[in-house]
Amino acid sequence: MFFHYKGLQFESTPERPDPVFAMKLQELLGGHWGELTVAMQYLMQGWNCRIPGKYKDLLLDTGTEELAHVEMISNMIAKLLEGAPAEQTARACEDNPMLAAIVGGQNPQHSIVSGGGPVLADSAGTPWSGKWIVASGNLLADFRVNAAAEGQSKIQAARVYNMTDDPGVKKMLKFNLARDSMHQNQWLAAIEELKDEGLEYDPVPSGIIDEEFDEYSGQLWNLSAGSDSAQGRWASGPRPDGRGDFSYVDSPEPLAPEPTPPSADPYLYATVP
Amino acid sequence: MFFHYKGLQFESTPERPDPVFAMKLQELLGGHWGELTVAMQYLMQGWNCRIPGKYKDLLLDTGTEELAHVEMISNMIAKLLEGAPAEQTARACEDNPMLAAIVGGQNPQHSIVSGGGPVLADSAGTPWSGKWIVASGNLLADFRVNAAAEGQSKIQAARVYNMTDDPGVKKMLKFNLARDSMHQNQWLAAIEELKDEGLEYDPVPSGIIDEEFDEYSGQLWNLSAGSDSAQGRWASGPRPDGRGDFSYVDSPEPLAPEPTPPSADPYLYATVP
Amino acid sequence: MFFHYKGLQFESTPERPDPVFAMKLQELLGGHWGELTVAMQYLMQGWNCRIPGKYKDLLLDTGTEELAHVEMISNMIAKLLEGAPAEQTARACEDNPMLAAIVGGQNPQHSIVSGGGPVLADSAGTPWSGKWIVASGNLLADFRVNAAAEGQSKIQAARVYNMTDDPGVKKMLKFNLARDSMHQNQWLAAIEELKDEGLEYDPVPSGIIDEEFDEYSGQLWNLSAGSDSAQGRWASGPRPDGRGDFSYVDSPEPLAPEPTPPSADPYLYATVP
Amino acid sequence: MFFHYKGLQFESTPERPDPVFAMKLQELLGGHWGELTVAMQYLMQGWNCRIPGKYKDLLLDTGTEELAHVEMISNMIAKLLEGAPAEQTARACEDNPMLAAIVGGQNPQHSIVSGGGPVLADSAGTPWSGKWIVASGNLLADFRVNAAAEGQSKIQAARVYNMTDDPGVKKMLKFNLARDSMHQNQWLAAIEELKDEGLEYDPVPSGIIDEEFDEYSGQLWNLSAGSDSAQGRWASGPRPDGRGDFSYVDSPEPLAPEPTPPSADPYLYATVP
Amino acid sequence: MFFHYKGLQFESTPERPDPVFAMKLQELLGGHWGELTVAMQYLMQGWNCRIPGKYKDLLLDTGTEELAHVEMISNMIAKLLEGAPAEQTARACEDNPMLAAIVGGQNPQHSIVSGGGPVLADSAGTPWSGKWIVASGNLLADFRVNAAAEGQSKIQAARVYNMTDDPGVKKMLKFNLARDSMHQNQWLAAIEELKDEGLEYDPVPSGIIDEEFDEYSGQLWNLSAGSDSAQGRWASGPRPDGRGDFSYVDSPEPLAPEPTPPSADPYLYATVP
Amino acid sequence: MFFHYKGLQFESTPERPDPVFAMKLQELLGGHWGELTVAMQYLMQGWNCRIPGKYKDLLLDTGTEELAHVEMISNMIAKLLEGAPAEQTARACEDNPMLAAIVGGQNPQHSIVSGGGPVLADSAGTPWSGKWIVASGNLLADFRVNAAAEGQSKIQAARVYNMTDDPGVKKMLKFNLARDSMHQNQWLAAIEELKDEGLEYDPVPSGIIDEEFDEYSGQLWNLSAGSDSAQGRWASGPRPDGRGDFSYVDSPEPLAPEPTPPSADPYLYATVP
Ligand SMILES: [Ca+2]
Ligand SMILES: [Ca+2]
Ligand SMILES: [Ca+2]
Ligand SMILES: [Ca+2]
Ligand SMILES: [Ca+2]
Ligand SMILES: [Ca+2]
Structure with missing residues (x-):
């Protein structure tokens, strides 16, 4: 009140x-x-x-x-x-x-x-x-x-x-x-x-940390031309969360092929082949 | 592109x-x-x-x-x-x-x-x-x-x-x-x-810091009943920006009197005394 | 049409x-x-x-x-x-x-x-x-x-x-x-x-009137400093709905204690003690 | 505060x-x-x-x-x-x-x-x-x-x-x-x-009342088929504002002819005749 | 009305x-x-x-x-x-x-x-x-x-x-x-x-047509991998507006260099070099 | 990507x-x-x-x-x-x-x-x-x-x-x-x-066409005074979809009587007779 x-x-x-x-x-x-x-x-x-x-x-x-x-x-x-x-x-x-x-x-x-x-x-x-x-x-x-x-x-x-x-x-x-x-x-x-006080830690939320694919949680993907971004502390060396090091992926490629679109319910009147 | x-x-x-x-x-x-x-x-x-x-x-x-x-x-x-x-x-x-x-x-x-x-x-x-x-x-x-x-x-x-x-x-x-x-x-x-790199520092934006009333930039005003908030590091000791110490205002009072409402242009049809 | x-x-x-x-x-x-x-x-x-x-x-x-x-x-x-x-x-x-x-x-x-x-x-x-x-x-x-x-x-x-x-x-x-x-x-x-025509009456909706806590339906709670508001017809005397009189609560207090926050599902990743 | x-x-x-x-x-x-x-x-x-x-x-x-x-x-x-x-x-x-x-x-x-x-x-x-x-x-x-x-x-x-x-x-x-x-x-x-207290009166805002076309401030225009609406107190007799009587316009007609559309600036690329 | x-x-x-x-x-x-x-x-x-x-x-x-x-x-x-x-x-x-x-x-x-x-x-x-x-x-x-x-x-x-x-x-x-x-x-x-009736024609608005850079008004830029899009009638042959032919730019390049960001007014407190 | x-x-x-x-x-x-x-x-x-x-x-x-x-x-x-x-x-x-x-x-x-x-x-x-x-x-x-x-x-x-x-x-x-x-x-x-290519045709979506009341899919209802709109190709002659002719309804009338409003659940506190 x-x-x-x-x-x-x-x-x-x-x-x-x-x-x-x-x-x-x-x-x-x-x-x-x-x-x-x-x-x-x-x-x-x-x-x-x-x-x-x-x-x-x-x-x-x-x-x-x-x-x-x-x-x-x-x-x-x-x-x-x-x-x-x-x-x-x-x-x-x-x-x-x-x-x-x-x-x-x-x-x-x-x-x-x-x-x-x-x-x-x-x-x-x-x-x-x-x-x-x-x-x-x-x-x-x-x-x-x-x-x-x-x-x-x-x-x-x-x-x-x-x-x-x-x-x-x-x-x-x-x-x-x-x-x-x-x-x-x-x-x-x-x-x-x-x-x-140990109530939370980085990265938030701390409780989910074991579920994630750890190999991708330190990589910087260079997706805009030029590798200026390789020069910062976010591209190599220890991460602020203390859970590993940063790394730099200079020429990233898609990790999955072109997706196949889902088939369409005829009642949706989508255009199909 | x-x-x-x-x-x-x-x-x-x-x-x-x-x-x-x-x-x-x-x-x-x-x-x-x-x-x-x-x-x-x-x-x-x-x-x-x-x-x-x-x-x-x-x-x-x-x-x-x-x-x-x-x-x-x-x-x-x-x-x-x-x-x-x-x-x-x-x-x-x-x-x-x-x-x-x-x-x-x-x-x-x-x-x-x-x-x-x-x-x-x-x-x-x-x-x-x-x-x-x-x-x-x-x-x-x-x-x-x-x-x-x-x-x-x-x-x-x-x-x-x-x-x-x-x-x-x-x-x-x-x-x-x-x-x-x-x-x-x-x-x-x-x-x-x-x-x-000295590009910015806390509190942002660093360029305005000299204009503010410094005496109010470390005070915690206790405006919700109880002084539990006095127990955190935000209530005393050095501030993260390194520019001074926190202090606790336990029983804060308004610093200005009740304001006088502005007079009203008659063409606004506001209700006036 | x-x-x-x-x-x-x-x-x-x-x-x-x-x-x-x-x-x-x-x-x-x-x-x-x-x-x-x-x-x-x-x-x-x-x-x-x-x-x-x-x-x-x-x-x-x-x-x-x-x-x-x-x-x-x-x-x-x-x-x-x-x-x-x-x-x-x-x-x-x-x-x-x-x-x-x-x-x-x-x-x-x-x-x-x-x-x-x-x-x-x-x-x-x-x-x-x-x-x-x-x-x-x-x-x-x-x-x-x-x-x-x-x-x-x-x-x-x-x-x-x-x-x-x-x-x-x-x-x-x-x-x-x-x-x-x-x-x-x-x-x-x-x-x-x-x-x-008796189709509706105040306060709307008329059909719910018996459910409400009647003791609170005429009280003016003085929650902004000063009791100027006690001087209007809304603070004493008969109410427009004809169902009773207004009264003035000069120094209102909370009617319920501080609520206890609900416990949190761990899957919500809320911060808990 | x-x-x-x-x-x-x-x-x-x-x-x-x-x-x-x-x-x-x-x-x-x-x-x-x-x-x-x-x-x-x-x-x-x-x-x-x-x-x-x-x-x-x-x-x-x-x-x-x-x-x-x-x-x-x-x-x-x-x-x-x-x-x-x-x-x-x-x-x-x-x-x-x-x-x-x-x-x-x-x-x-x-x-x-x-x-x-x-x-x-x-x-x-x-x-x-x-x-x-x-x-x-x-x-x-x-x-x-x-x-x-x-x-x-x-x-x-x-x-x-x-x-x-x-x-x-x-x-x-x-x-x-x-x-x-x-x-x-x-x-x-x-x-x-x-x-x-004479601070305001109906219709609000009281200060503009002399400017309006008074002949239209009491008329009910029957614009939906049927004249059921003629049977209420809003269609005849004194108005709540005390400034005159209601009247009923049973078969209303437009008071102005079809408007001529404004000419178009050529830089707006509107379609013109 | x-x-x-x-x-x-x-x-x-x-x-x-x-x-x-x-x-x-x-x-x-x-x-x-x-x-x-x-x-x-x-x-x-x-x-x-x-x-x-x-x-x-x-x-x-x-x-x-x-x-x-x-x-x-x-x-x-x-x-x-x-x-x-x-x-x-x-x-x-x-x-x-x-x-x-x-x-x-x-x-x-x-x-x-x-x-x-x-x-x-x-x-x-x-x-x-x-x-x-x-x-x-x-x-x-x-x-x-x-x-x-x-x-x-x-x-x-x-x-x-x-x-x-x-x-x-x-x-x-x-x-x-x-x-x-x-x-x-x-x-x-x-x-x-x-x-x-000659009131408008494609592409709308017809009045601006002489101002545009005509060399770019028929090109399909292939900016998503693969040239499937080259196979439609939008990639070659006459355009619906009758003003020329479509063409296909298979490997498009930016036409302008990286832009230089504008200098910043100091009163905006933007981060500058 | x-x-x-x-x-x-x-x-x-x-x-x-x-x-x-x-x-x-x-x-x-x-x-x-x-x-x-x-x-x-x-x-x-x-x-x-x-x-x-x-x-x-x-x-x-x-x-x-x-x-x-x-x-x-x-x-x-x-x-x-x-x-x-x-x-x-x-x-x-x-x-x-x-x-x-x-x-x-x-x-x-x-x-x-x-x-x-x-x-x-x-x-x-x-x-x-x-x-x-x-x-x-x-x-x-x-x-x-x-x-x-x-x-x-x-x-x-x-x-x-x-x-x-x-x-x-x-x-x-x-x-x-x-x-x-x-x-x-x-x-x-x-x-x-x-x-x-026969993938779609007018009117879209083509798949629903057999469900509609065909007698109303070519009529122009004259609902704004004057019959200037009778003079366009949308009022007579073949329709662009090739499925019939346009026709002009000069003096349209509602096809259904005034609807009876649904009865109201008393818990909605709607005003009822
Ligand atoms: Ca880059
Ligand atoms: Ca407090
Ligand atoms: Ca008060
Ligand atoms: Ca009516
Ligand atoms: Ca492509
Ligand atoms: Ca018409």
Whole structure:
């Protein structure tokens, strides 16, 4: 169960409105790697975590924080949209190319649909999707996704940071950037902790390791012309999982012949010989 | 440019059809973490990689291999669908609950839409989406996603592996599992190589680090009841990025007051006081 | 079965083209609350209405009218797109920021995909989705959605109305606004009629009322800081459904302890203690 | 900002697992009218509410409660999935049509993707979409949607309630049904309060009323054969908005002639006469 | 503008309910090539057709007919769902694997969401999308899509026809199959008429033909191993467009060197050498 | 299995960047009829083709070529985005409406998400969907879709061709236009070959022809006012399938009476009389 405080986790006040930037900031709210994604991702992972204690609590602490970020960015977008040109017409734009550019650069739904508030969509207007969260039940696999998610979302925050010179927006983003650093750090630390405690090891999921064809689990197949890829540590020497060495297959060939297509049920009306 | 061999990378022949399992196997073809996702993800990262040489080649080698996996799984699904009950009616099922169960457990589109072949959708029938690939241009950030993707897809392959006892299917999956291990290993190795070569470092993206509010980049906010999360290495001691120590905020408070909503343009017809 | 007249329900002719506005007008055609939504919603409700007579006829009368609105808006968008800058290049824009702004503010698909006609998408380019219609089979529940839909669509029409000064567009929208008023009125009237005739009553669905835990059906839980919400008629006094009084739970507590996560099947490779 | 309690708002423990029912229960979690929809809808409305005080607080109280419902249903689904047949193969099903039926009736992603936990999708596996929430900024319009949403979600809860005889599931749903009743009541009460306080009136949005063509705002157009629809209170007598009377157009005719299609830019390669 | 008749275009009455088949029949209603697709496709093409007269009228005649098909299939699905096991629980299924299979083979939304009526989705539950219609403004290009659409939808109708032995369903489908034949015939005839009248010719769009690099418009590149494809009429001899001969490129080579990736703006934080 | 060459099929180098055009070019990469659609469509058709030999090889030759087109367009988009205004803020735009227009006309995700590379989406930002490919197993039906697809994609390429004056972009598009011509020609030729070899005939699928109600397979129903449509070759005379003549139904009537709605299970809480 949750309790909501009216205060914000961090100040979220632009110096002045900027509707074109508001559309860009949507990426951090309702984008693939936006705040709603990580909020729902960590909460779903936490609720379904089979180990009581520190991992579960960490997931729920962080998921709950991300809800506060959803709130902060939502508030910021609404303020950036204050006074956005809702009633500016083609005629009004005619003498004012700058106004025309602003009208053209906005997300029209910021006026028409949400009436000056945010939408649950990304910076291209694509609605947020429940497929964007990941919660597999395997903590090592999921913490890898979490660390990766914080990396992608920090890159996006960094890019957006340079698209504004509004001191109020930049101030909030400096906080968000720092939290993205913390969360990258914490998931990387949690990955180490999981492995140190013997709960999981690489490659995930550890439980299936005996079933796989081991002879193919270290080979790099050179399938794009040139063997530049032979020069990295992924082509020879010990593998990070400590289970053997890498090797390089310079001129790979198909291991199986051309398959014979299955015969077709006549009721499928497929074209047959 | 690509060239296609008619042979398959690895043998992909079930001992007998199994249309219910074919639906499950769709997850590995057209699912969030299926073969089409990693194929397009690595190719897009590779084509847009700014560093000529080993990293770019590794991405294109692997993306090209994943196309062969799309082909293998597609072929397997078609063979699993051979003779699937395309013309079995309610009357035929009436005396045969087993047939009824099979008919009910299939993806109807495997007959109606694709005529005994695979669809570009996951095991719940959701179509593959272009939003599922990641290519940010930052290699460390993207390799993290790649390693995470191979973990998720190996878990899914492992789960599916246990849902069949068909020796032919299991044989192919033993190969896929091994390749998932290789790819986890190679991206983990590539992450180390990138950092060793000084091309990127944690937290990504390294170039923005001076802009963030450093005082918040090590704090764990305890926002879910109980302080179990204080017991992990993410709550105290040195951070993985080597830039300072973690700290624990046991009773966090909002840092900003309740925000004042922006005033509303009358043409938005928002409700105002 | 339907018959189509070539004439339009109402005049739909702009004074002059305006491709930027055409993109906005898409919200009223293919948006969440656009004409296609209400057309399909009322028709599906009508076809599936179990009561022959006035309710069914009202649904089909109105759904059929909404198809005429789909036609009117489609025609208007095509006319607004007449002569839209299909061949204007970067070079042509260079000396003409106003042209650049128009090119930038258009939906590119209005030229590339539909060749100067409308698309079945909203003002942000998101395709219309079959999930946007509602037809539950319960008339009171569905008429509530219908009245709400007409409210949302009228707000959007009103906002769009102020984004143009074209007398032809405004003339058509004055008609659409009036029809949105009519439809709000008619669904509100139909809600009253349903209740007066004893066909349904609040809260919907009436048939389940004896199963619910009555002690929780009047409580307002104060879960966001502050008790401002205690001051409304929803916190004390009689409920609209006439089944009891509201009450205010000022300091709510969870009614159940922390749940124990289910044990995990080993074949799921979840992380377990 | 939010704080999370480990306890649940209400007990959520099934007597025994039931993976087929778990798939159905997804509708209440990640469906069009599921808990995530109302949670995000009320929070977004609340954060963007321009009137400080009781309406805003009511929205945030209720949105925060809905997050607790997301948690309860998520927990219930995970428990219903305990021991779901993750490793049951075609061979195992052969002698056991009941097992085959269970395997066929499950959402395969409950094993393959989420490892025994819920997904953010509905009962047909369609991912939750950010387009399903509504927050227009007009409180009367939005409260109408809110009351309608609670009606739809209560119908769905009632239907699902009858698809199980598990006392634990039914106990939780009795609570959910009651909360749906409360929320229908509260939004209906809030609609009255808004109107009594003169903040909004019908038809919404009140501010545009003078612009519309009044002669069309009371007419029912008989566009589906038969005049059964003339018999309701929506066809004659006073309108609910108090702004005039209804009238019935028995044999409606198009008010405008067949439109002339716009001429086509040659660069669009449209077919022209 | 449209007028609706209460009668159906053709009889649509099953002999008895069959909820599992109802799910399959959804493909013909809300699938990629279902009735809603062709209805909206022909209407949008017709409304935007620049040539008054026979082509426009044909499009609108047929689009209007397809709306009647939407109605027929919707009605059939509702009747097939009559008495579908809405309240059958796990316990009831335990002794009745046949019932379990039926429950598992249904679309749960047919009960939970639409209350015994159709949904606007396909047989896998994927919602209908506005992206599935095509209307480019070029009649030859669009008639090609129309003829292709009728072929796909007839295949799907034929497959579904063999999945039932209900005489009532089969009777309706015999009509639908015939209409699919008619519509294939009419679009093929219209393609010929367009070309005979000199309005368009192959390859579409005819207006761009002088701009393309003619030397590449007849070459078949052999990019999949083996030269079986050299044996068809597409590899040598005159082309259907009458503009030259086909030729076969047996061992194709890239025509351009490896591209140099663009340099990266530092604010994008891409990894650079 | 595939092999990748580093060289491009054809030169793909713009003279100078143009981020606004890059957004438009996305339609040819990730749009409904873009290169990814035809690549996956032909490969899936080829892998599932039941006839070994020339048809299968043709499909795989062409599908493999389309992957090279995905690569060419991806590369072009990245180059067009070089130096796109990633850090241009509202303040910088204020004195420079041209810059403002460019910023407003871009897809923000080209900077924020993909860091100067392409996305797998269309020109309106809608993600590519697995539903956009077609592979039914019936070669005649699928080749019709293929010919239609090449027509639509050539129209889009032609439109985009006129939206740039960059000689490098135009040079690449001259090649793409020629390949679209080739592919239209080859699928039209393959349709003839299939019919000449007696593998399929019109209307598809030929195997169902005896089941349909023949009396309705030649009638044109005049359902939109006016009988202009009687004047085409689709209204009288021999049908293209050679199976009879067309006829014209000038005043069509419903063939079935108003349907009786099915009775409702009480547990569905539908509104009943
Ligand atoms: Ca290589
Ligand atoms: Ca905690
Ligand atoms: Ca409160
Ligand atoms: Ca009527
Ligand atoms: Ca070949
Ligand atoms: Ca006509």
